[in-house]
Amino acid sequence: MSIKLENVTYTYNPGTVYEMHALEEINLEIPQGQFVGLIGHTGSGKSTLIQHFNGLIRPTGGRVLFEGRDIWEEGYPLRALRSQVGLVFQYPEHQLFEDQVLKDVCFGPSNQGLDKEACQKRAREALAQVGVPEELFERSPFELSGGQKRRVAIAGVLAMEPKVLVLDEPTAGLDPKGRDEILDQIAWLHETRGITIILVSHSMEDIAKYVERIIVMNRGRMAFDGTPKEVFAHYRELEKIGLAAPQITYIMHALKDKGLEVDTSAITVEEAKASILRALGRI
Secondary structure: OOEEEEEEEEEEOOOOOOOEEEEEEEEEEEOOOOEEEEEOOOOOOHHHHHHHHOOOOOOOEEEEEEOOEEOOOOOOOHHHHHHHEEEEOOOHHHHOOOOOHHHHHHHHHHHOOOOHHHHHHHHHHHHHHOOOOHHHOOOOHHHOOHHHHHHHHHHHHHOOOOOEEEEEOOOOOOOHHHHHHHHHHHHHHHHHHOOEEEEEOOOHHHHHHHOOEEEEEEOOEEEEEEOHHHHHOOHHHHHHOOOOOOHHHHHHHHHHHOOOOOOOOOOOHHHHHHHHHHHOOOO
16 A cells, blocks of 8 residues: 545635635545546645645645555654655656756656765666766756756656655646656656556547556546546546547547447547457457
8 A cells, every 4th residue: 555545625715715625525635656546626725735745734624644654643653654655746857956967857856865975876777767967967057948847857756766646737838748758758758667647637649548547637536536437438528627538539429420430438549549440340
């Protein structure tokens, strides 16, 4: 077991005229090693939820447990938790501050108490894992492209060797090529290192392609929780709460309505292609 929330609620400005319930009665368990997608419209509670995972926000009610232990019990090492549950905010390049890429990525391991040699070893490995070439290690991070800055920021979290990596819109503002490269690297990290990935995204295509489980937030509550096929089967309900399914879902339903016997549960281009070819008798 990795992360578990029990009846978690969170209220902003309690007891005032500005009181707002951001989370209500959230019960959720994310086992170690899962690749989870978290979706919801703006204001649904996504950002508030992920900030509970590593103790940036204390719940108004309920408990947050990491590996079976309440993170808000007296004496719990929150600093160590934040090394184990790495959170990468939207536009993480705003977190860069050192004058060299390698020094920036060394910052986290240094705070963990590692010596200079161990920090540099961790930093070099993390940078290589996210596809940053060695010739950029001594460059200022502020001279890099948007996609390269994003990779460096993610490497800064990976260098602390977290068990859980939470990414809040990691591809925001990137072009399609940069977006695919970042997400492919994240998927590779999940596969090779076995770390838990929690991906917050507004792109249903990205969610459908990469994750094995989707959690849908709406008005501070969990609206759906299941596999991508299970969740996107409710595409009409998703539309009512301001979301949508991948474009493939709509295409396949349109083809079905026209009489072509295709699999309407297909959610990726590859699945749709295979289903259409079968329906046409080509395979």
